[in-house]
Amino acid sequence: MNELALQAIIQHYRTSEEGLVEILREASRQAGYLTPEHLAFIAKALHLPQSQVHSVASFYSLISLKPLGRHVVRFCQDAPCHVVGGRAVWEAVQAALGIGVGETTPDGRWSLLTTSCIGACSVGPVMMVDDDIHGNLTPESVRDILARYDKIGGAA
Amino acid sequence: MIRTTLLISGDPQSLARGANEVRLAVEAELAFYGLTGEVRVGFTPDVSRTDILPFITVYPEGIVYGPLSPQDGAFIVEEHLYKGRVVEHLLAPPEILSGKIVRLPGKEGKLYAEKRVILRRVGVIDPYSIEEYIADDGYFALGKALTEMTPEQVRQVVKDANLQGRGGAGFPAGLKWGFVASEPAMPKYIVCNADESEPGTFKDRTILEGDPHAVLEAMAIAGYAVGAHEGWIYIRGEYALSKERLERAIQQAEEMGLLGDNILDSGFSFRIHVHAGAGAYVCGEETALLESMEGRRGIPRIRPPYPTVAGFRGKPTVVNNVETLANVPPILLHGANWYKGIGTERCPGTKVYTIMGDVALTGLIEVPMGITLREVIEAYGGGMKDGKTFKCAQTGGASGSIIPPSMLDTPMDFATMRQYNAALGSGALLICGQDTCVVDLAYVLMRFFQTESCGKCTPCRVGTQRIVETLERLRSGQGMVDDLQRLEETARDILSASFCGLGQAAPVPILTALEHFRAEVEAHIQGTCPAGVCAMNAGAEAAVSVNHNYFVKTAS
Numbered sequence: 124m125n126e127l128a129l130q131a132i133i134q135h136y137r138t139s140e141e142g143l144v145e146i147l148r149e150a151s152r153q154a155g156y157l158t159p160e161h162l163a164f165i166a167k168a169l170h171l172p173q174s175q176v177h178s179v180a181s182f183y184s185l186i187s188l189k190p191l192g193r194h195v196v197r198f199c200q201d202a203p204c205h206v207v208g209g210r211a212v213w214e215a216v217q218a219a220l221g222i223g224v225g226e227t228t229p230d231g232r233w234s235l236l237t238t239s240c241i242g243a244c245s246v247g248p249v250m251m252v253d254d255d256i257h258g259n260l261t262p263e264s265v266r267d268i269l270a271r272y273d274k275i276g277g278a279a
Numbered sequence: 280m281i282r283t284t285l286l287i288s289g290d291p292q293s294l295a296r297g298a299n300e301v302r303l304a305v306e307a308e309l310a311f312y313g314l315t316g317e318v319r320v321g322f323t324p325d326v327s328r329t330d331i332l333p334f335i336t337v338y339p340e341g342i343v344y345g346p347l348s349p350q351d352g353a354f355i356v357e358e359h360l361y362k363g364r365v366v367e368h369l370l371a372p373p374e375i376l377s378g379k380i381v382r383l384p385g386k387e388g389k390l391y392a393e394k395r396v397i398l399r400r401v402g403v404i405d406p407y408s409i410e411e412y413i414a415d416d417g418y419f420a421l422g423k424a425l426t427e428m429t430p431e432q433v434r435q436v437v438k439d440a441n442l443q444g445r446g447g448a449g450f451p452a453g454l455k456w457g458f459v460a461s462e463p464a465m466p467k468y469i470v471c472n473a474d475e476s477e478p479g480t481f482k483d484r485t486i487l488e489g490d491p492h493a494v495l496e497a498m499a500i501a502g503y504a505v506g507a508h509e510g511w512i513y514i515r516g517e518y519a520l521s522k523e524r525l526e527r528a529i530q531q532a533e534e535m536g537l538l539g540d541n542i543l544d545s546g547f548s549f550r551i552h553v554h555a556g557a558g559a560y561v562c563g564e565e566t567a568l569l570e571s572m573e574g575r576r577g578i579p580r581i582r583p584p585y586p587t588v589a590g591f592r593g594k595p596t597v598v599n600n601v602e603t604l605a606n607v608p609p610i611l612l613h614g615a616n617w618y619k620g621i622g623t624e625r626c627p628g629t630k631v632y633t634i635m636g637d638v639a640l641t642g643l644i645e646v647p648m649g650i651t652l653r654e655v656i657e658a659y660g661g662g663m664k665d666g667k668t669f670k671c672a673q674t675g676g677a678s679g680s681i682i683p684p685s686m687l688d689t690p691m692d693f694a695t696m697r698q699y700n701a702a703l704g705s706g707a708l709l710i711c712g713q714d715t716c717v718v719d720l721a722y723v724l725m726r727f728f729q730t731e732s733c734g735k736c737t738p739c740r741v742g743t744q745r746i747v748e749t750l751e752r753l754r755s756g757q758g759m760v761d762d763l764q765r766l767e768e769t770a771r772d773i774l775s776a777s778f779c780g781l782g783q784a785a786p787v788p789i790l791t792a793l794e795h796f797r798a799e800v801e802a803h804i805q806g807t808c809p810a811g812v813c814a815m816n817a818g819a820e821a822a823v824s825v826n827h828n829y830f831v832k833t834a835s
Contacts, residue, residue: 141554143574148516148557175575182576182733184558185516201478202673203635203709205723239560239731240677241517242481244633244707245641254519 124154126164133168140171143179147186156187184238192227192234194272196220197251200237204247208261212248215262219275232273282317283360284338287352288345289322297349298322298333304349305335308356318360331371343371394621396629397605398645401489406524409531412492418537420608421496424503425545428611433504434460437607439615441627446472446563446600447675447704448780449626449693452607455597458587460505462595467507469498470572470591470598473514473521474556474563477676478727479707482631483601485643487514487521490605491528495551497604499538500611501597502549510551511591513568516558525553560731564779565590565598567733578735579779602631622648626692630706636672637664637712649695653687656710667712671796673720675704677727678784680791681717700794702787716812717796718803721789722750728785739782742773746789756815758804766800767793 132149136142146165151157157180166176180186198213217223220233227234243249246258250265257268269275287293287302302320309315323336334345335355342365344355351369358366404411412418424433438453459467471494475483487494498510514522529551532538540548559577561567566580569591590596606628610618619627626648635641638660646659652672656662663669671681674691680701689699696703711720729743746769749762759765770786770793777783793800802809 140574141572144557144571145555148555169574171574178576179574182559183516183556186557200723201727202677202720202723203479203707206636206709206711206715206720238517238558239727240476240478240480242475242484244479244481244635244709245643247635251517 124150124161128153129161129164130168133165138169140169143169143171143176144183147176147180148183151180151186156190190227193232194253195234195236195251196269197236197238197241199239199241199243199247199249199251201240203240203244204249207247209248211262212250212260212265215265216250216269219266219269221276228276230274230276233269233275280317281319284319284321285360286321286323286336286338288333288335290332293333296332296346300349301333301335301347301352305352305356308353309360312356312361314356314360334371340365344369345371394629394647395645396609396621397486397493397602398489398631398643400493401485404490406489406491407527409492409528409535409537412490416612417492417608418496418532420611421499421503421537422543424500424611425543425547430460430504430506433500433611436611436615437504440610440618441615442603442606442610442618443626443628443693444600445602445606445630445706447477447678447702449703452599452603455587455599456501456505458585459507459595459597462588464595465506466509466594467505468591468594468596469501469505469507469510470565470568470586470596471498471510471512471601471604472563472565472568472598473512473518473601474568475518475601475705476515476560476563477678477705477707478724479633479635479673479676479709480705481633482643482706484518484521485631486601486605487518488524491521491524492532493605493608494525494601495528495532495538497607498551499542499549500607501599501604503547505595505597507597508548508550510549511572512551512553513562513572514553514555515562516556518555522553522555529553559733560727561733561779561781564781567779568598569596576733578733579781581778623690623692623695625694630691630703632706632708634660634708634710636708636710637667637715638662638710639664648692649690651688651690652682652708655708656687660710663710663712667714669710670713670715671711671717671720673709673711673724673788674707675702676707677724678702678781678787679704679707680787681720681795682791683795701791702784714810714812716754716808716810717792717799718750718753718808719810719812721792722747722754724788725750725785728781732781732785736776736778736782738773738776739778739785742769742777742782743785745769746773746786750789753800753803754808754813754815756803756806756813758806760804762804763793763797763800 133146136145162176163173166173198216220235222228222235224235224237243256243258248260249258252272287298309318331345333347334343336343355366358364400415434456442452443449444452473483554572556562562571562577564579565586567577571577586596586598622628628648629645630648631645633643638656640661644659669684671683673679673681682701691703693703725746729747732739732743734740749766752758770790773782773786799809808815
């Protein structure tokens with residue numbers, strides 16, 4: 124992301140400390156992840172110490188400081204999804220992508236993260252792929268869902 | 280073609296009370312409106328209630344009216360069948376089940392009708408249309424407050440109604456408003472806590488997505504009541520749709536002059552802004568939420584001072600949950616006495632529950648406070664899924680308690696649950712069948728807190744980690760004899776020494792699991808998982824070697 128795009132995000136929210144969380148989240152969403160240069164730019168624009176910007180950026184789960192794959196899977200690992208068969212689905216997702224939690228596939232297509240509850244518990248187990256929520260997952264259905272987004276390479 | 284069937288109670292008692300006259304009046308009115316060919320009228324012998332005779336059930340809607348006079352019957356034909364409007368004042372009163380709770384007569388073969396107060400527009404109106412909201416009494420409560428009531432009177436009604444905070448703690452909203460109103464510092468703020476992240480909870484999302492104006496209206500009323508002119512909605516970052524609908528609603532309300540300067544020519548001005556979070560459970564804690572809104576890590580502040588004294592930007596601030604706020608317009612419109620007529624004496628009103636887990640039907644219901652878990656499962660959940668038997672439930676989200684079958688018939692409201700050392704919390708009801716392992720469940724719950732602990736204070740940061748490690752050992756068959764004691768001690772330390780509500784609630788699942796399912800936890804130490812969930816063999820070798828060493832030591 125270039126400085127112009129970043130400046131536009133800062134302008135859209137507030138050019139003050141109070142806008143920091145929203146600016147970081149939106150910038151991270153658009154850029155995929157935030158580099159030290161991004162953080163320095165935001166710190167300067169908001170007249171904040173870089174340490175504060177980094178501390179906020181590293182706190183929230185929707186702000187990423189490391190590169191993620193083209194598609195990000197966020198699998199809900201909380202109790203309501205767990206009780207209705209989430210564990211088997213979780214294993215199927217890992218097998219389908221061939222990676223474990225926090226990892227990115229070597230071809231850069233996929234990253235696999237876990238998430239806390241996303242409020243879709245009546246259709247659990249649930250995962251988010253990018254911005255989409257998929258519910259009522261079964262170990263059999265996850266491969267088809269993932270394949271709709273991109274090539275998957277893991278074990279069948 | 281028949282489109283509607285109208286059944287009139289035709290048992291002897293109903294006939295004695297004039298059911299036949301009602302039927303004649305209904306048929307005459309149907310003929311007057313030319314509806315005779317479309318509506319079938321019949322008597323029904325099936326009557327389980329005697330307090331509403333004679334009554335009429337209109338199908339397919341399944342709406343029950345009663346008790347009725349012939350004039351009432353004619354009026355129902357005109358209003359309901361000809362004009363298509365439900366006649367509110369003739370609806371049958373809720374059925375009284377166990378003395379404390381109510382159930383509305385419902386649709387045949389479907390879920391029992393609920394008592395919808397705050398969800399009544401959800402799924403009925405278009406959330407993008409302010410016109411539909413207004414047509415359904417929307418912004419009338421705000422108009423009433425601004426034109427007919429003083430701020431003191433508004434606060435008094437909310438206080439009289441005994442509206443209790445639906446975020447989980449059940450703190451009286453009227454008191455909170457009073458605290459802020461009495462603070463001299465200006466400006467003051469209204470903050471709506473829409474950072475709904477409690478596992479198993481999606482009630483606020485449903486309200487925000489289905490009826491966003493209700494929250495805006497309530498915030499403006501709260502602002503008027505306490506002397507605030509600015510409101511902020513802190514919505515969790517994952518709720519993109521709710522945010523979009525709220526922003527659209529705010530824009531519409533401003534265009535119509537229902538938010539902004541000089542609302543309805545009353546001289547009162549109120550603006551609302553939306554602030555989205557970025558993924559952190561702890562931001563649901565009100566002081567962490569304020570920190571996040573001010574551009575910092577979501578780490579709780581020390582209390583006191585409470586937000587009512589020094590909240591957003593250091594000024595007096597009301598922080599109310601979405602569901603709490605959604606209760607306010609109906610209370611203002613219908614009065615405190617009406618509100619107190621719903622629910623239990625100590626906890627009036629309705630509660631929105633989310634039902635999930637091993638029940639046939641999962642989803643969301645709004646019912647009066649005081650319903651029992653058994654009724655939730657049987658009436659709304661459609662019974663246990665696949666013939667499973669009930670083993671335990673987890674109420675109130677992750678920070679709630681694990682409750683055993685013996686509490687199935689406990690009326691659920693804030694006060695009663697506290698009495699039983701359980702929590703109603705956010706209203707999440709996770710129902711677990713016999714194939715759920717309590718140790719495994721507790722492990723998942725504690726892992727949540729370990730992940731979401733903000734790290735500020737040691738008891739929560741380290742304590743949750745230690746409990747997760749211990750439970751991990753137990754579920755892999757590597758449990759040690761003193762693990763029970765270790766779990767209990769660590770949990771009590773977290774409970775007593777944590778800085779904020781997150782830490783103070785975190786040990787509740789493990790403590791309640793130990794209280795009600797101790798034998799099952801002990802079985803894990805002995806190397807078996809009674810539910811057959813935990814892969815006990817994973818640690819079999821290690822456990823054996825521990826025993827072996829032990830014997831070697833004693834032998835030497």
